[in-house]
Amino acid sequence: xxxxxxxxxxxxxxxxxxxxxxxxxxxxxxxxxxxxxxxxxxxxxxxxxxxxxxxxxxxxxxxxxxxxxxxxxxxxxxxxxxxxxxxxxxxxxxxxxxxxxxxxxxxxxxxxxxxxxxxxxxxxxxxxxxxxxxxxxxxxxxxxxxxxxxxxxxxxxxxxxxxxxxxxxxxxxxxxxxxxxxxxxxxxxxxxxxxxxxxxxxxxxxxxxxxxxxxxxxxxxxxxxxxxxxxxxxxxxxxxxxxxxxxxxxxxxxxxxxxxxxxxxxxxxxxxxxxxxxxxxxx
Numbered sequence: 001x002x003x004x005x006x007x008x009x010x011x012x013x014x015x016x017x018x019x020x021x022x023x024x025x026x027x028x029x030x031x032x033x034x035x036x037x038x039x040x041x042x043x044x045x046x047x048x049x050x051x052x053x054x055x056x057x058x059x060x061x062x063x064x065x066x067x068x069x070x071x072x073x074x075x076x077x078x079x080x081x082x083x084x085x086x087x088x089x090x091x092x093x094x095x096x097x098x099x100x101x102x103x104x105x106x107x108x109x110x111x112x113x114x115x116x117x118x119x120x121x122x123x124x125x126x127x128x129x130x131x132x133x134x135x136x137x138x139x140x141x142x143x144x145x146x147x148x149x150x151x152x153x154x155x156x157x158x159x160x161x162x163x164x165x166x167x168x169x170x171x172x173x174x175x176x177x178x179x180x181x182x183x184x185x186x187x188x189x190x191x192x193x194x195x196x197x198x199x200x201x202x203x204x205x206x207x208x209x210x211x212x213x214x215x216x217x218x219x220x221x222x223x224x225x226x227x228x229x230x231x232x233x234x235x236x237x238x239x240x241x242x243x244x245x246x247x248x249x250x251x252x253x254x255x256x257x258x259x260x261x262x263x264x265x266x267x268x269x270x271x272x273x274x275x276x277x278x279x280x281x282x283x
Contacts, residue, residue, distance in 0.1 A: 001071070002035050004028075005045035008052040008060050021056055025063050032067035043071035043102065050076040054089075061097050071100040071126065076115060079108030079138060083118035094123025102126035105141045107133060112141035117149045120156075131172040132180060132187065144169065144186040148213065163219040186213075192220055230258060242274060250281055 006024060007016050013024055028044065035042045044064040049057055061072050074089065086103070093101055103119035105112040105128070116127045133142035144165050150156035169187040173180055182190045192215040215221050232251045235258060239246040246254075254277045261269045269277075 001043055002040040003043045003045050003073075004031050004035070004069075005047050005073075005075075006060070007048055008046045008057055009048035009050075010053065011051060012048045021059075025059060028060070028063045028069075029067040032064065032069050036068050041071070042069040043073055043100075044069045045073040045075060045104070047075050048077045049074045049089075050078065050081045054092075057089075058092070058096065061093060061099060065097050065099050069099065071102055072097065073102035073104055073126075073128075074119070074124075075104040076106055076112075077104075079106030079112065081105075081115055082109075082111055083114045086115045087118040087122040090119045090122025090124050100125045102128065103141075104128040106135065107138040107140065110138075112139070113145040113149060116141040116146045117153070120150060121154065132169055132176075132178070132184070134172065134176060134178065142186075144218075148186055152213065162217050165218040166220055186218065191215075230255065230262075238274065239278070242271060244278060246278075250278075253281060254278070 006028065007013050008024065010021075013019055013021065017024070032042050032044070042064075044060070046052065046057060046060055052060075064072055072093065074086075074093070076086070086105075090101060090103070093099075101119075101124045103116050103124045103126070105115045105119075107113075112133070116124075116129070120127060127146055128140060129143035129146050130140045131143050133139040133145070147158055147160050147162070147165075151158060151162075166187055169180070180188050182188055185191065192211070232248060232255060235251045235255055236246045236248070239251075257277050257280075258269055258274075261273060
C-alpha cells in the first residue's frame with residue numbers, strides 16, 4: 001500500500017501547494033495510475049480534511065475511487081474535530097463510496113480516541129494509532145485506548161493480545177524517553193491504584209464495584225495504597241500483608257497516624273512505619 005497525501009483544505013492548498021482545487025483533483029488520477037502501474041495499492045490521504053469544504057472532500061474521494069485508489073484517509077490534522085461531526089462525515093463517506101476508509105486523529109483537544117471510535121462506528125475500516133499516544137504536538141490516538149474502547153464499549157474483536165499492552169507501553173517509554181503521566185488511561189501507574197476508603201472497601205467486596213476493566217486482561221493487578229483518604233478495610237489489608245491480623249479497634253486507632261503521615265510526607269507509610277504504629281498500640 002502506497003500513501004499519497006494531498007492537502008484538501010483551501011488553507012493548505014493555497015499555502016502549501018500554491019495551487020487550487022482543480023489542480024488537486026487533476027493530480028489524483030495521474031499519481032494513482034502511476035502507482036497502479038507499479039503494482040501498488042493506493043491510499044489517498046486527505047490532509048487537513050477536518051477543515052476542508054465537505055463538498056470538495058466528497059469530490060476528492062470520488063476522483064480517488066474512480067482512479068482506482070483502494071483506501072481514503074480522513075486526517076484531522078489539527079485535532080479540532082469532535083465525535084459527532086466525525087461520525088457524520090464517515091457515515092456519508094461509507095454510504096457514497098466503496099473505498100476502505102481510514103481515520104487519522106490528533107489529540108490537541110483530547111478527543112483523538114473519541115474521534116477514532118466515532119469514525120469506526122461511522123464506517124472506518126482502518127484507524128491510525130500510536131503506542132501511548134505519541135505523535136506531533138499533543139500526539140495521536142493511543143493504541144491502547146482505541147483497542148479497549150472498541151472492544152469494551154462496542155464489542156469489536158480485534159484479535160489483539162491485550163495482556164501485552166503494559167510491556168509494550170513500558171518499552172516505548174524507554175525507547176522514546178517520554179514518561180507517562182501517573183494517571184494515563186489503561187497503562188498509567190495509577191489506573192488500577194486505589195486509596196480512598198470507600199473504594200478500597202467496595203473493591204475488596206467485589207472488584208466490579210470500582211473497576212470497569214479487569215487489570216488481569218492487560219497483564220496487571222490491583223494496587224491498594226495507604227494515604228490520607230484510606231479507610232479501615234485498606235489498613236487491615238495492609239497489615240495482613242505484613243503477617244499481622246489487625247483488629248478493627250486497633251485499625252481505628254492507627255488510621256489517624258497513617259493519614260497524618262501521608263499528608264505530611266506525601267507518600268504512603270512503609271513497612272517500618274506500619275510496624276512502628278503497631279508497637280505503639282501496646283506502649
